Amino acid sequence: MIRFDQVHKRYTNGREALAGVSFTIADGEMAFLTGHSGAGKSSILKLIALIERPTRGQVFIGNQNTASIKASGIPQFRRHLGVVFQDHKLLHDRPISDNVALPLIIAGVPKREIDKRVRAALDQVGLLSKEQGLPLELSAGEQQRVGIARAIVGKPKLLIADEPTGNLDPDLALEIMQLFKRFNDVGVTVVIATHDVHLIDRVGARRIGLADGRVAPPAAA
Amino acid sequence: MSVQTWLERHAQTLVGSLGRLSQQPVATLMTVTVIGIALALPLLLGVFLNNARTATAQWNQTFDMSVYMDKKATPSRTQALAKELRSRPDVAAVRVITAAEGLAQFRSASGFGNALDALEENPLPDALVVTPAPAASTPEGMAALEAAIRTEADVQSVQADTEWGKRVQAILGVLRRIVWLTGALLALGVLLVIGNTIRLDILNRRSEIEVMKLVGATDGFARRPFLYTGIWYGLGGGLVAILPVEIAVLLLAAPVARLAGAYGSQFRFLGLGVAEGGMLLAGALALGWVGSWLAATRHIRGIDPS
Numbered sequence: 001m002i003r004f005d006q007v008h009k010r011y012t013n014g015r016e017a018l019a020g021v022s023f024t025i026a027d028g029e030m031a032f033l034t035g036h037s038g039a040g041k042s043s044i045l046k047l048i049a050l051i052e053r054p055t056r057g058q059v060f061i062g063n064q065n066t067a068s069i070k071a072s073g074i075p076q077f078r079r080h081l082g083v084v085f086q087d088h089k090l091l092h093d094r095p096i097s098d099n100v101a102l103p104l105i106i107a108g109v110p111k112r113e114i115d116k117r118v119r120a121a122l123d124q125v126g127l128l129s130k131e132q133g134l135p136l137e138l139s140a141g142e143q144q145r146v147g148i149a150r151a152i153v154g155k156p157k158l159l160i161a162d163e164p165t166g167n168l169d170p171d172l173a174l175e176i177m178q179l180f181k182r183f184n185d186v187g188v189t190v191v192i193a194t195h196d197v198h199l200i201d202r203v204g205a206r207r208i209g210l211a212d213g214r215v216a217p218p219a220a221a
Numbered sequence: 222m223s224v225q226t227w228l229e230r231h232a233q234t235l236v237g238s239l240g241r242l243s244q245q246p247v248a249t250l251m252t253v254t255v256i257g258i259a260l261a262l263p264l265l266l267g268v269f270l271n272n273a274r275t276a277t278a279q280w281n282q283t284f285d286m287s288v289y290m291d292k293k294a295t296p297s298r299t300q301a302l303a304k305e306l307r308s309r310p311d312v313a314a315v316r317v318i319t320a321a322e323g324l325a326q327f328r329s330a331s332g333f334g335n336a337l338d339a340l341e342e343n344p345l346p347d348a349l350v351v352t353p354a355p356a357a358s359t360p361e362g363m364a365a366l367e368a369a370i371r372t373e374a375d376v377q378s379v380q381a382d383t384e385w386g387k388r389v390q391a392i393l394g395v396l397r398r399i400v401w402l403t404g405a406l407l408a409l410g411v412l413l414v415i416g417n418t419i420r421l422d423i424l425n426r427r428s429e430i431e432v433m434k435l436v437g438a439t440d441g442f443a444r445r446p447f448l449y450t451g452i453w454y455g456l457g458g459g460l461v462a463i464l465p466v467e468i469a470v471l472l473l474a475a476p477v478a479r480l481a482g483a484y485g486s487q488f489r490f491l492g493l494g495v496a497e498g499g500m501l502l503a504g505a506l507a508l509g510w511v512g513s514w515l516a517a518t519r520h521i522r523g524i525d526p527s
Binding site: 049 | 222223225226227229230330420428429431432433434437438442461525526527
């Protein structure tokens with residue numbers, strides 16, 4: 001599903017975030033990217049979401065070399081990808097249901113179908129009763145679950161998350177991770193960047209350790 | 222995407238953008254008023270000019286020509302010429318004023334009665350008052366008619382104030398050009414006002430646009446609500462512009478009618494017709510669309526998720 005081949009990423013400010021990263025994540029696998037901040041976790045996720053492009057090396061997503069995707073093809077590419085952010089990135093001026101519906105509206109799904117799928121997605125994250133509320137009426141953990149509902153409403157094959165539990169206390173964090181695990185159980189490939197090593201041990205999934213822009217041997221990570 | 226879904230989306234955005242504008246009534250009203258005033262200025266000038274053209278067209282009809290016969294011409298020759306002129310298509314009416322009638326008119330109108338008595342013979346020639354047909358009441362038509370009459374035998378002189386008409390037409394031509402120039406400049410101003418308002422709107426909603434792009438929105442999708450906002454601004458500005466014009470027409474109608482009445486004219490001051498009002502609104506809407514398209518295309522392209 002995902003293959004990084006000797007990927008380098010140097011930002012315009014000169015910082016080298018990735019220095020020759022290679023790894024493969026199989027279809028239906030769940031993997032954690034770990035490492036200190038600045039180790040390159042976020043850069044990898046940005047390369048997967050085509051927010052950034054590699055300076056050198058190649059990134060394959062679902063057997064497609066991302067270098068072949070032009071700027072005009074990015075919107076279409078992202079519609080097959082679910083992204084969860086540490087700060088949720090919800091739109092606070094509209095109801096929760098509208099937030100979750102956004103990717104479907106953008107993709108041009110008919111309204112009746114949208115209603116059905118939004119309710120299904122909110123049901124999966126346990127927030128069906130809050131459908132008509134505003135994001136700010138929810139707790140941090142609930143807001144993150146809305147973010148997850150928005151990421152999975154388009155039924156993506158690949159779900160990526162950047163520090164999704166960064167702002168949550170341990171119990172809520174575990175709940176969120178178990179939620180991701182459930183999506184993985186039904187076949188979604190899940191890649192999560194996190195620095196919370198204890199949590200990974202409790203969920204039990206593959207771990208790709210990063211240090212100084214390189215994949216670190218398991219012992220060092 | 223099906224046609225129905227597409228229509229649904231547009232209807233939603235159309236209503237949604239209006240709702241967003243109504244959430245900030247003061248700011249929206251200010252923008253719409255600025256646009257309205259900018260549009261009202263050339264519009265008012267245009268309405269005045271149209272009325273001036275109608276009014277002068279009617280004045281031309283009252284430009285009779287005075288044709289003075291040679292003193293040697295016989296009364297029958299004068300009558301013959303009058304008959305000949307009446308048969309011309311560019312002549313509406315011909316009135317004959319004989320030398321004696323002319324003298325009597327002059328005597329009663331001028332107050333020089335005693336002085337005239339001292340004259341041994343009537344100094345006035347026979348005269349014809351020629352009223353051009355409405356179709357020939359243009360400066361060119363009048364000039365042609367005048368030239369034709371001059372070539373007739375026994376005609377001493379022709380007096381027609383075609384110069385005056387030409388000058389009025391020339392002045393109106395200049396004014397019309399000025400209206401177009403003002404209109405073009407102010408339309409440019411409207412474009413900038415709408416463009417700048419949309420730009421600020423986009424900056425305010427930057428994070429929202431970022432999120433949309435992250436979940437697969439094209440630039441076109443992110444731009445759409447701003448285009449509808451621009452259309453609303455334009456339409457609102459157009460409606461605001463009609464108001465001062467209609468007020469001006471209401472205020473001017475009665476005095477202008479009195480003035481026209483004093484000159485024996487049926488002239489009425491006219492405002493915007495339905496067609497003109499519709500054209501104005503369509504134009505304002507187009508300005509709103511173009512202004513927001515330019516701003517939104519430029520600024521949304523620059524927003525990339527990070």
